[in-house]
Amino acid sequence: MIQPRPRTIPEATVARLAVYLRVLTSLADGGRTTVSSGELASAAGVNPAGLRKDLSHLGSCGVRGVGYDVRALRERIARVLGAERSRACVLVGIGNLGAALADYAGFGSRGFHFVGLFDASPARVGQSIGGLTVQSMAELEATVTATDASIGVIATPADVAQQVCDRLTGAGVRSILNFAPVTLVAPAGVDVRPVDLSVELQVLAFLGQQRAVPAEEVTA
Amino acid sequence: MIQPRPRTIPEATVARLAVYLRVLTSLADGGRTTVSSGELASAAGVNPAGLRKDLSHLGSCGVRGVGYDVRALRERIARVLGAERSRACVLVGIGNLGAALADYAGFGSRGFHFVGLFDASPARVGQSIGGLTVQSMAELEATVTATDASIGVIATPADVAQQVCDRLTGAGVRSILNFAPVTLVAPAGVDVRPVDLSVELQVLAFLGQQRAVPAEEVTA
DNA sequence: AACTGTGAACTTCTTCACAGCC
DNA sequence: GGCTGTGAAGAAGTTCACAGTT
Structure with missing residues (x-):
């Protein structure tokens, strides 16, 4: 049982690994067997050197002068991300989103x-x-316990998101993806990852207006 | 017309400003008139010192020993983000998402x-x-031109996202929010911001498993 | 010849600590 | 006393350049 790598992968790298996994799956489906860092980086929208650095975190398995084996690399990333075994999730709030x-x-x-x-x-x-089949809220805890779900997704209105979070964590959920536009507080040991679609749009719009009006006055 | 600040706000700060805006609006609706950096930071889920640094980028308007005026700060952030005037967006792909x-x-x-x-x-x-009313794809360019929409949102299947992107940019759209799980290429001067819901889940799950199994072996 | 893997430089972001003001 | 604004220190992430391998 040797320790092959210091087991710390930067979060930014993890996010990109998920993208590489998607691209590699697409390449494999298209029949490709090998790919270079340049091609893969281009398909993932990142810098080639950065991609190689990302892959180096998992004790990279490329071949110099050739590139990466598509299937082997995909397997390796899937294993690191834990995407091999499917994980159980519960979803609360069955509105449009x-x-x-x-x-x-x-x-x-x-x-x-x-x-x-x-x-x-x-x-x-x-x-x-x-x-x-959509269940009533009364069944939440029992289902979480019975299925041993470790991930909860919250897509409720903002005003009930915190109490849903409390119930999920109380039932044993350890990771929460929160689409409600509110900041959740959770016990230590529970990860909450916010996804605010309005924030994404606002950042996008700001970058656009900053490009369009590089030196505009903001004071009224 | 003096230049009050070097007009460059870090992207990370912009994303948080959007969150502060949300929290401030909520506070104002609740009747609050002033708020300290500590309270606001807690409600936004960030570090108080970082929040003050963020606000310093817009020539801050807090009062030492007191805090920030909720309404004034909200107005100021809204103006910087351009959230005062409502911007026209088009949305392509009316599936579930x-x-x-x-x-x-x-x-x-x-x-x-x-x-x-x-x-x-x-x-x-x-x-x-x-x-x-949902329109046919044939009407896309005419509507973009007529409404002068500068923002496009893509929620189509992956295999048509690129051609939708091409048509949007061809019609004059300058900013694109992409929910399709594919990397888009766009002409210079066009911003594309990807939002991949699966990536968010995968990062969340990875952080969870990393916490649960701090020193596990990855080699098979 | 082509491409990977990585130390080193560089940039960006975060956190700290405290001076300055009310 | 309490809280803001900010320079300085520190951490994290990115990019470069090139040695190393097939």
Whole structure:
């Protein structure tokens, strides 16, 4: 049992590894067997040197003068990211966004599957989405326990997100992806990752206006 | 016309300013008139010193010993982010995710409004979502031109995202938010911001497993 | 000849510590 | 006393350049 690498991969690298995994899967499906860092970087939208540095964190398996074996590299990244075994997730809040997430094929192919969908509205409960039936909120804890789900996705309105977070963590969920536009507090040992679609749009718009008006006055 | 500040705000700061804006609006709605950096930072999930540094980029308007005026600070951030005037966006791909985005109230309250929804499926065209009627793809360029939309949101399947991107940029769109799991290439002067929901989940899951198994072997 | 792997320089971001002001 | 604004220190991430390998 040797320790092959100092087991710390920078978070920025992890995010890009997920992108490389997607690109490599696409390349493999297209029949490609080898790929160079330049091609892969271009397809992933990153710098080639940065890509090689990213891969070096997992004790890289490229061949100098040739490139990377597509399938071997994909397997290696999938193993590091833990995308080999599919992980159980529960989703709370089956509004428009929640329904979209429940039905999103991308999760299934990337190592995640939903084992429970929950909504507070009686009108939603009983509906079938993506092969699952929406359950009432009363069943949340029991389902989390029974399925041993470790990941929770919150797509509820902002005003109930914190109490949903409390119930999820209370039931044993250790990681939460939060789409509600509110900052959640969770016990130590629980990761909360916020995804705010409005923030993405605002950053995009700001960069655009900064480019368009490089030296404009802001004082009224 | 003096130049009050070197007009370069770090991108990381811009993203947080959008969060502060959200929190300040919530505070103002709750009747709060002043707030300290500590409180605001806690509500936004960031470090207080970092928040003050962020605000210093816009020639801060806090009062030492007291804090920040909630309404004044909100106005100031909104002006810098350009969130005062509402910007026209078009949305292409009205599947589950697209429909969710079209109906998402969060955009309207943050300085964005959709002026066009487009889908390739005849079954979708003519449907009404969030006050707009879904148009056919043939009408894309004409609508972008007529409305002078500068922001495009792509929520199509991956295999058509690039050609949608080409058409949007060809019609004059300068900023693109891309939800399709594919890397887009766009002409110089056009910003593309990818949002990959699977990547977010994968990063979250990795951090969780890294915490759970700090020194596990990866070699098979 | 081609391409990987990586130390080193560089840039960006974060955190600290404290002076300055109310 | 309490809180802001900011220079300085530190950490993290990115890019470069080139040695090393096939």
